[in-house]
Amino acid sequence: MSVFGRHAFGFRMPSIVFGIAAIFIFYLICRTLVRRGLPTLAEAGRAGTWNYWFQPVVFVPLLATFLFAVDPLSFDLAHIGMLDVFSVTLMLLGFLFYLRGRQQPLGGRRVYYYGDRYRHAWQRQENC
């Protein structure tokens, strides 16, 4: 409120920012989960074509994200000045980091940076 002002915009704007961030984080989580056992985004086709958007690896995360965005509870919490949306967003962010961390070798910044040599067998099976 000291940043945005002492009115409705001031005490509801942080919730909106975190609510919009939660949409992106939820999309990344869904894309990470759906990617297992399915063709990668690069194999699904060229982005922008009609066939591309209806591939499961593309369509399922988008549908889930759309349902999350228009869900009445998350929608209401994302534009009123309550504290729930902050905890939800940070929990989703933690879960995303957990998923990403499982896919990377310990201490590594990028999977492709080290190649497949140092990745464990269970990681090779379920990744990409």
Added chain:
Amino acid sequence: MYGSSDLLILCATAAVLVCAGIYLSRLRFRYIALSIIGLAFFSFCLALFSLTVSSELTDLHKVILAMFIRFAVPLVFFCLSSIVTIRLAINRQHTPDNKPAASSLIDRYNSGVMAAWAELRRWFTRAENRAVCAIAWVMAMVHLYFINKPTFYLGDEGYYVPEANRILNRQALLVLEHPPLAK
């Protein structure tokens, strides 16, 4: 009256400005660096001034402080992102076939915080992320349309907003909690 939290924000802003100025001076953006370091010096002077004679702050000083606190940080981020965009364009120009850059001045952008920031900016412009960006954009517009409706407090806002106002006014809390949720 400006409290310790405002001064903390101001000092943090000044520190960010100093870091940005030093970084830019290393990249030979001398004029921008000098102006940003000047802004930092100005903010430090304001902070010291408000610390020493905080009881004699006029309305003009309050307006200047508030405007600086609200717009300095977005301004710095805008400047940094613009500079990264320009330098990445230069990098692309110098390395057409994705070869490693020849100059150490350009190599600096391939690692570190600035590269991560540039990668984040590129994520939003990729074709495969257009749909989720469209969803988020539409939802942001809907949220901003409904931001003032209803005009009364919804749910726990009735507790949090008056408490936050009292915290900002340095008054006693209405509901004793530890720590206060409105903070």
